[in-house]
Amino acid sequence: MVGTGIAGLWGAWRLATDGHDVLLVTKNTLADSSTAWAQGGIAVAMSTGDSPSQHAADTIAASGGLSDPAAVDVLVNEGPDRVRELLEMGAEFDRAPDGTLRYALEAAHSRPRILHADGDRIGAALVAALTRAIRRYPRIELRESTRVRRLIVQDGHVTGAVLVGADRTVDVVGAPAVLLATGGVGRLFEVTTNPPVATGDGWALAHLAGAELEHIEFLQFHPTALSLPGVNPAPLLTEALRGAGAWVVDGGGRRFTFDADPRGELAPRDIVARAVADRAAHGDAFLDARHVADVVGRFPGVAALLAPHHLSLEDSLIPIAPAMHYAMGGIRTELDGASTLPGLWAAGECAHTGAHGANRLASNSLLEGIVFADRAARDIAQSVAEARSTGPAVDTELRSDDVYDVHDADVELATMRRRMTADVGVLRTESGLAEAEHEFEMLCAQLPADAWRARDQLMIAGMIAARARSRRESRGGHSRSDFPNPRSVA
Ligand SMILES: Cc1cc2nc3c(=O)[nH]c(=O)nc-3n(C[C@H](O)[C@H](O)[C@H](O)COP(=O)(O)OP(=O)(O)OC[C@H]3O[C@@H](n4cnc5c(N)ncnc54)[C@H](O)[C@@H]3O)c2cc1C
Structure with missing residues (x-):
């Protein structure tokens, strides 16, 4: 298991609960991941009046015509059970005064269905719950500061990986299955919301081993990242702020996103990002949350991110620009997480399940992480059981360039x-x-x-x-000024 974001932690936990030994490696500390930085929430169709079919309709509407309905179906229908498991695990989500779960509205969701934790600290809450859960299983061996350098492929089958430790030791490990949960690619960009570990390693590992990557041109740029010279990673001003009523305005206070879409600030991210990019190029795009009731109480994480820059949600117009945020494509997988290369599975942001198509609906990625990591873990368990007596040997030859x-x-x-x-x-x-x-x-x-x-x-x-x-067209998270329209056939 490679990575300790939501997908890797969940996959390791599920395999351990099914009685399997798991080696869980992560290239920095357990807490270094996009998951830990997630602010907004996790989308799930569990509130009164909501349904998986409405969640599916919203997901498909945002996807630029490229989502795979079967993957969306899995996401929205299996999501509620996974979230219930998170609750059983002890994950704390925000609740109404009567103790019931509180569901919030976010951009392009037709119903309130986003669970938050501690206001805008969902990631920290999920990592805490999952860390407690995996620590209960001695079957899970966690190795921090350990980077997967390359996958070992024998006879067209992944049989292990070469690991490099921070102390430059190289270790060749055999494994009947490898699950990549290495997260995103934001750090390939100058302006990004992603943490330093998001350097696209999983894509490189999978591609070099011979697995297919799909739809990697579809990248989501978050429309409202703090824009100050030299501040990168760009602190994210969560979507939930707009869901709570914050406006996107120019220096004159005009809500210019309505020029691009009648849904204004709550239009899908690609539309808002393009509108903001246009103005931000002239330093004329701002988030205005000054009128939002109890804005600091509801968004303490954002308030803390702004404080060092002498900005306040209650008093300031916050300068914004789009920042590279999320990869819709990735390692091509089946619905059970299997890549096109036998012995290799992928889940979370590094995978392309087809659930997001050309554009991800806000707060669907954490859900995708647990739903598809769960499926991948179950599929791995089954395939390992079937192959138990005939596991291939691992090549222990080190290549000269395997050194740190x-x-x-x-x-x-x-x-x-x-x-x-x-x-x-x-x-x-x-x-x-x-x-x-x-x-x-x-x-x-x-x-x-x-x-x-x-x-x-x-x-x-x-x-x-x-x-x-x-891709000579514009669609979802891929916009070409020379080909501004979608092709009729994707
Ligand atoms: C600031 C921010 C806010 C967000 N807010 C939300 C939100 O509110 N709701 C939502 O649904 N989504 C949100 N997202 C997106 C979401 O957080 C991510 O898509 C999701 O957490 C990805 O989970 P993951 O497990 O796939 O990867 P990650 O959480 O990124 O974890 C990847 C792991 O792989 C490890 N790794 C990478 N390469 C290697 C290697 N070579 N060897 C060993 N280990 C390696 C990393 O160290 C890390 O532990 C947000 C993202 C960011 C950056």
């Missing part, structure tokens, strides 16, 4: 990130994408042999640019 990368490649990576935000970001063009691809190839060619981390990132950045270039 000592070349930081800071300059090359900074150049890549700038280019990604400028040319592979909210609005793309043929020439910008072609230049980006070319630059990434040149940067790669300049790297010394041992710079495998930077090479992997440049490879993935180049693949995103290439897929974006070949």
Whole structure:
């Protein structure tokens, strides 16, 4: 199991509850993940008057025509059971005074169905509950500061992985199944809401091993990240603020998102992001939450993020810009998490289940993490049981480049990130994408042999640019100014 975000923690827990030994590796500490940073909430159709079919309709409506109805069906129908398990595990969600769960409304959801925790600290609450749960199982061996360097493939089957520790020790581990839950790719961009660990490792590992990546050109840019010079990661001003009534305005106080869509601030993210990007380029986009009742009490996490910048939700117009936030595509999986490469499963943000299509509905990713990690764990358990007597041996030959990368490649990576935000970001063009691809190839060619981390990132950045270039249309999280309309057939 690779990664300790919601998908990795859930997958490890499920396998352990089914009596399996799990090696859970994570490249930094257990708490370093996008999951831990999640602010808004988890979407689930459990409130009175809501239903999985309404949740499915909203998910499909936001998806730019590319979601897989079967995956959406799994997400919305299995979500309630997984959330009930979270509750049994001890996850604390916000409740109304009468003790019932409180469901909030967010952009593009037709019903209040978002569970929050401690106001805007859902991620911390989920990580705390899942950490307590996995610690009850000695069958789960947790190795922090351990990075998966590459997957071992024998006869077309993943049979283990090469691990590199922070002390530069290299360990070859055999495994009847590997589940990648390595999260997103935000750190390939200069402006992102993602934590430092989100460097697209899972995509690189899977691609280099021979698994397919799908729809990686569809990236979601969060419309309301704090925009201050030199502040990156860009602190996120959660969607829930707009759900609670905060406005997106220009310097004159005009709510300009209504020019783009009648739903205004509650339109799908890609629409709001493009509208904000246009104004933010001239420093003329702001979030105004000054009129929202008890705004600091309801959003203590955001208030704390703003305080060091001398900004306040109660008194300030907050300067905003879109920031790379979430990857809709990824390692192509079946509904049971299996990738196209035998022995390899993927779940969470690094996977492409088809549930989001070209654009993710807000707060569906945490739900996707638990629903599909659960399925992957069950499928792994079954396949391991079937293969128990015939498990393939692991190649213990180390390659010379399996040693720890000592070349930081800071300059090359900074150049890549700038280019990604400028040319592979909210609005793309043929020439910008072609230049980006070319630059990434040149940067790669300049790297010394041992710079495998930077090479992997440049490879993935180049693949995103290439897929974006070949998709000559605009759809969901992929916008081309030279091809502004969707093609009739996706
Ligand atoms: C600021 C922010 C706010 C968000 N708010 C919400 C929200 O309110 N609701 C919602 O639904 N979604 C939200 N999202 C998105 C959501 O948090 C993520 O999509 C989700 O948490 C991803 O979970 P994951 O388990 O797939 O990956 P992550 O939580 O990112 O975890 C990935 C793990 O893999 C590890 N890893 C990566 N590469 C390697 C390697 N080579 N070797 C070993 N370990 C590795 C990392 O260290 C990390 O532990 C938010 C995201 C951000 C950044």
